[in-house]
Amino acid sequence: xxxxxxxxxxxxxxxDKKELTVKQITQAYIDRIIEKEPDVNAFVTPLTDTALxxxxxxxxxxxxxxxxxxxxxxxxxxxxxxxxxxxxxxxSSKMLENFVAPYNAxxxxxxxxxxxxxxxxxxxxxxxxxxxxxYSAFKxxxxxxNLNKVPGGSSGGSAAAVAAGLVPWxxxxxxxxxxxxxxxxxxxxxxKPTYGLVSRYGLVAFASSLDQIGPITKDVxxxxxxxxxxxxxxxxxTTSIQTEKKDYTKALKNDVKGLKIGVPKEYFxxxxxxxxxxxxxxxxxxxxxxxxxxxECSIPIADYALATYYIIACAEASSNLGRFDxxxxxxxxxxxxxxxxxxxxxxxxxFGAEVKRRIILGTYVLSSGYYxxxxxxxxxxxTLVKKEFDKAFEKYDVLITxxxxxxAFDIGVRSNNPLEMYLADIxxxxxxxxxxxxxxxxxxxxxxxxxxxxxxxxxxxxxxxILNAAYTYEQRVKFRDKYQPEFKNK
Amino acid sequence: MPRExxxxxxxxxxxxxxxTKTKIFCSCPTEFGGAPNTHTCPVCMAMPGxxxxxxxxxxxxxxxxxxxxxxxxxxxxxxxxxxxxxxxLPKSYQISQFDKPLCEHGYVEIETENGPKKIRLTRIHIxxxxxxxxxxxxxxxxxxDLNRAGVPLxxxxxxxxxxxxxxxxxxxxxxxxxxEYIEVxxxxxxxxxxxxxxxxxxxxxxxxxLGTRTEMKNMNSFRSIVRAIEYEVDRQVEVIDNGGTxxxxxxxxxxxxxxxxxxxxxxxxxxxxxxxxxxxxxxxLSDEYIENIRKNLPELPESRKERYIAxxxxxxxxxxxLTASKYLSDMFEKASKICGNTxxxxxxxxxxxxxxxxxxxxxxxxxxxxxxxxxxxxTLIEKGTISSAIAKKVxxxxxxxxxxxxxxxxxxxxxxxxxxxxxIKEVVLKILAANMQSVTDYKAGKDKAxxxxxxxxxxxxxxxxxxxxxxxxxxxxxxxx
Numbered sequence: 001x002x003x004x005x006x007x008x009x010x011x012x013x014x015x016d017k018k019e020l021t022v023k024q025i026t027q028a029y030i031d032r033i034i035e036k037e038p039d040v041n042a043f044v045t046p047l048t049d050t051a052l053x054x055x056x057x058x059x060x061x062x063x064x065x066x067x068x069x070x071x072x073x074x075x076x077x078x079x080x081x082x083x084x085x086x087x088x089x090x091x092s093s094k095m096l097e098n099f100v101a102p103y104n105a106x107x108x109x110x111x112x113x114x115x116x117x118x119x120x121x122x123x124x125x126x127x128x129x130x131x132x133x134x135y136s137a138f139k140x141x142x143x144x145x146n147l148n149k150v151p152g153g154s155s156g157g158s159a160a161a162v163a164a165g166l167v168p169w170x171x172x173x174x175x176x177x178x179x180x181x182x183x184x185x186x187x188x189x190x191x192k193p194t195y196g197l198v199s200r201y202g203l204v205a206f207a208s209s210l211d212q213i214g215p216i217t218k219d220v221x222x223x224x225x226x227x228x229x230x231x232x233x234x235x236x237x238t239t240s241i242q243t244e245k246k247d248y249t250k251a252l253k254n255d256v257k258g259l260k261i262g263v264p265k266e267y268f269x270x271x272x273x274x275x276x277x278x279x280x281x282x283x284x285x286x287x288x289x290x291x292x293x294x295x296e297c298s299i300p301i302a303d304y305a306l307a308t309y310y311i312i313a314c315a316e317a318s319s320n321l322g323r324f325d326x327x328x329x330x331x332x333x334x335x336x337x338x339x340x341x342x343x344x345x346x347x348x349x350x351f352g353a354e355v356k357r358r359i360i361l362g363t364y365v366l367s368s369g370y371y372x373x374x375x376x377x378x379x380x381x382x383t384l385v386k387k388e389f390d391k392a393f394e395k396y397d398v399l400i401t402x403x404x405x406x407x408a409f410d411i412g413v414r415s416n417n418p419l420e421m422y423l424a425d426i427x428x429x430x431x432x433x434x435x436x437x438x439x440x441x442x443x444x445x446x447x448x449x450x451x452x453x454x455x456x457x458x459x460x461x462x463x464x465x466i467l468n469a470a471y472t473y474e475q476r477v478k479f480r481d482k483y484q485p486e487f488k489n490k
Numbered sequence: 491m492p493r494e495x496x497x498x499x500x501x502x503x504x505x506x507x508x509x510t511k512t513k514i515f516c517s518c519p520t521e522f523g524g525a526p527n528t529h530t531c532p533v534c535m536a537m538p539g540x541x542x543x544x545x546x547x548x549x550x551x552x553x554x555x556x557x558x559x560x561x562x563x564x565x566x567x568x569x570x571x572x573x574x575x576x577x578x579l580p581k582s583y584q585i586s587q588f589d590k591p592l593c594e595h596g597y598v599e600i601e602t603e604n605g606p607k608k609i610r611l612t613r614i615h616i617x618x619x620x621x622x623x624x625x626x627x628x629x630x631x632x633x634x635d636l637n638r639a640g641v642p643l644x645x646x647x648x649x650x651x652x653x654x655x656x657x658x659x660x661x662x663x664x665x666x667x668x669x670e671y672i673e674v675x676x677x678x679x680x681x682x683x684x685x686x687x688x689x690x691x692x693x694x695x696x697x698x699x700l701g702t703r704t705e706m707k708n709m710n711s712f713r714s715i716v717r718a719i720e721y722e723v724d725r726q727v728e729v730i731d732n733g734g735t736x737x738x739x740x741x742x743x744x745x746x747x748x749x750x751x752x753x754x755x756x757x758x759x760x761x762x763x764x765x766x767x768x769x770x771x772x773x774x775l776s777d778e779y780i781e782n783i784r785k786n787l788p789e790l791p792e793s794r795k796e797r798y799i800a801x802x803x804x805x806x807x808x809x810x811x812l813t814a815s816k817y818l819s820d821m822f823e824k825a826s827k828i829c830g831n832t833x834x835x836x837x838x839x840x841x842x843x844x845x846x847x848x849x850x851x852x853x854x855x856x857x858x859x860x861x862x863x864x865x866x867x868x869t870l871i872e873k874g875t876i877s878s879a880i881a882k883k884v885x886x887x888x889x890x891x892x893x894x895x896x897x898x899x900x901x902x903x904x905x906x907x908x909x910x911x912x913x914i915k916e917v918v919l920k921i922l923a924a925n926m927q928s929v930t931d932y933k934a935g936k937d938k939a940x941x942x943x944x945x946x947x948x949x950x951x952x953x954x955x956x957x958x959x960x961x962x963x964x965x966x967x968x969x970x971x
Contacts, residue, residue: 081539082539083537083538083539089538089539091538096538099538101532101537101538101539102532102537103532103537103540105539200541201539201540201541202539202540203539204538204539205538205539205769207768208767208768208769209768235543236541236543237541237543238541238542238543238544238769238770238771239541239768239769239770239771315765316768318573318763319571319573319582319583319763319765322573322575322581322582322583323536323538323580323581323582324538325575325577325582327577327580327634328535328536328580328634329537329538339577343575363763366573366763366764366765367761367763368761368763371763371765375765
């Protein structure tokens with residue numbers, strides 16, 4: 001048995017039966033990190049030095065019967081835009097290279113309350129802006145299936161770490177696809193919860209009206225388990241919704257008979273790779289075979305979703321990132337003679353090209369004279385997108401689309417072509433715009449052996465239905481039994 | 491063209507700090523002062539990842555202010571971000587309200603020489619205060635203090651309905667008094683909790699077209715507001731009379747030199763890129779919520795004034811002065827209740843207390859002693875423990891050592907009135923022996939002589955002898971002679 005191959009559900013079973021200790025699990029992950037991290041580059045700040053000590057403490061508490069939390073002693077990795085008190089939170093930016101948050105994000109508090117062991121902070125595109133993790137100021141994370149390929153982004157470190165077995169599960173954040181797309185590229189499960197289900201307090205904001213924290217896991221049951229931990233209203237985040245506490249694992253019924261699936265044709269058109277399309281069609285056939293009803297449908301406004309997304313996300317980002325001005329924390333230029341110099345040079349030197357591109361774009365669309373044509377118009381389209389999804393959900397329980405138009409691409413091929421990079425989000429952004437939950441699960445590999453992701457979109461706060469749909473498919477095709485990352489091109 | 495031929499048009503943006511216990515978006519205290527950056531937390535220091543949570547009290551206070559100034563209250567309002575870079579603005583945006591303020595279309599009434607006048611309010615909105623920059627005493631630049639960052643403010647925007655600096659002063663005083671009465675702000679101008687930006691333009695009388703306006707900032711007393719307006723109107727008249735044109739610009743008033751300086755002109759006018767704050771949900775107010783606040787609004791200055799005239803038979807002028815400041819009015823009511831002598835309390839507040847305030851150029855809210863002290867002072871006079879003359883001296887002391895009750899001051903200073911018959915008799919006999927001529931004069935019918943004798947006795951006792959007793963005893967003793 002290879003400990004790092006086990007799901008958290010399995011780890012937990014073995015812990016409960018005393019077949020494994022916390023220390024054994026932690027040690028196995030540390031060994032794996034030592035072995036594979038040099039190839040994968042998933043971590044910005046590994047915390048392996050303190051993990052064993054933490055493991056001992058937790059084991060002692062478990063032995064003394066002092067801990068009643070469900071996931072005590074289970075390791076985890078956290079995307080580096082989620083604040084962890086006393087540990088650097090860099091957002092993979094030179095701007096925050098040495099920033100240590102003086103407080104914990106709400107999700108971090110929840111993870112800590114569970115007694116989970118934080119193995120480290122995971123790499124990402126700078127400030128979560130990107131689709132390949134190549135825009136990290138520190139390192140390029142590699143795809144465990146093929147080290148010449150990107151892991152996707154922006155939560156590329158989280159997805160790659162889970163795929164490579166460096167952590168059993170991880171937290172990511174998703175503004176336009178940043179959990180689902182890297183999950184798809186790395187052959188793991190990524191869930192973007194409904195906007196408002198998980199507190200954003202302590203998530204360094206990219207686009208406040210779109211950002212959500214969510215789990216990246218080996219399988220769907222783990223996804224439901226980690227969602228149990230992080231979901232729930234937080235009085236520190238007024239956009240988080242009061243909902244009853246649910247046990248999402250109870251939704252996993254392994255049965256989709258009668259499930260009404262809509263397949264929006266707009267997501268299968270131009271630009272979608274034929275192998276991706278074929279894999280999706282096959283997956284859809286599996287659903288039919290399992291007793292679900294499948295129908296083609298249309299969400300015409302989807303064509304405008306990407307443009308809308310980049311206006312809204314950049315507008316909010318231009319304001320959210322204003323606080324990085326060299327005054328209170330983060331990078332300050334050594335080159336200044338005036339206040340204006342501090343502002344301009346700190347930001348010029350501290351931010352990478354993609355972040356600056358989006359700040360400029362966002363500043364432009366909010367400027368007087370352009371506001372109505374861009375920002376206001378985008379908000380109007382946003383309303384229409386919501387309406388079209390609401391309409392589709394009158395008829396269907398879930399919608400199925402590819403997660404990304406392609407499989408993972410080669411490192412370097414898109415990093416200098418922003419527009420092509422933006423297209424990687426085309427299937428995922430509308431879910432954020434509409435605030436819906438979406439999950440990406442692997443549904444096959446292409447001719448090069450790279451994983452293909454299927455996106456299942458659900459109604460607001462109906463994570464149960466998409467989790468069950470994903471779980472039932474997963475149980476049938478058993479992707480993990482057939483395919484594992486091979487670290488090609490090592 | 492002489493100045494009298496121009497009409498002065500003034501509109502005000504008044505910022506008032508709300509007296510909520512905690513800040514608008516976090517639970518830090520709003521208390522004034524404190525060592526730099528001690529009233530702060532990750533939220534008001536704008537640490538990455540933090541989120542604002544709107545303090546419901548702020549909404550309640552703003553609605554109160556809106557209702558007290560006859561505004562319509564929006565059922566559906568929101569917060570917007572005003573983006574600009576400045577070291578005292580930690581998020582690099584101020585959370586304010588742009589196109590959907592909480593309160594709109596109100597007015598307040600002022601009493602001008604030509605009768606009452608309504609000053610229309612465009613809007614009242616809520617927003618957060620910024621921090622403060624201090625100069626590093628060691629000269630290494632500026633130091634940022636974020637204690638004020640996130641303190642709640644309301645901005646009250648008037649229509650350009652004001653026509654003179656004295657109208658502005660009346661309007662400001664009226665606003666201050668209303669805000670104090672409804673207890674939403676302590677309006678301490680010296681602490682910056684009430685401040686105004688003044689927009690001034692001029693036009694030839696009879697013209698209906700507005701002139702170009704300038705905006706003045708940094709006035710922190712009624713006096714400096716009046717001075718700044720007078721200065722700016724003179725300046726504008728001079729510019730126009732010399733064939734120039736007024737530039738739309740922001741001016742900073744300098745109280746020391748008594749003139750304005752240009753801060754920035756329209757050319758580098760900021761584009762604040764307002765947009766709805768996605769971190770905050772819409773502010774939705776129900777009719778019941780608003781009605782509940784309306785029902786529980788405290789008595790406003792107008793109705794208190796009318797009550798004073800009717801119940802205490804004060805003149806309109808007296809009632810006006812007493813009610814203009816809630817602090818003064820509350821002190822009047824409290825002291826009256828304790829000592830039971832409304833007329834005396836009113837007299838003391840309107841004469842001696844007001845005189846001392848004027849000398850000190852203080853607003854009534856800086857009266858340092860409590861209503862209990864004033865009440866005791868009046869009771870001491872009534873009981874004959876001190877004379878009115880001594881009481882005036884005691885009042886002066888009360889301003890200096892407000893923590894001491896009048897009885898304590900009198901005791902310490904040895905100012906207790908001599909009402910002991912034996913002691914009075916001793917003094918009377920001594921004065922009579924030394925002034926036999928006056929005795930003769932009095933007996934000859936010169937009543938003035940008695941006054942002289944009493945005066946001598948008062949001098950002898952340093953004003954402490956009970957004057958009524960002196961009078962009585964002098965007459966008795968002279969008659970015995």
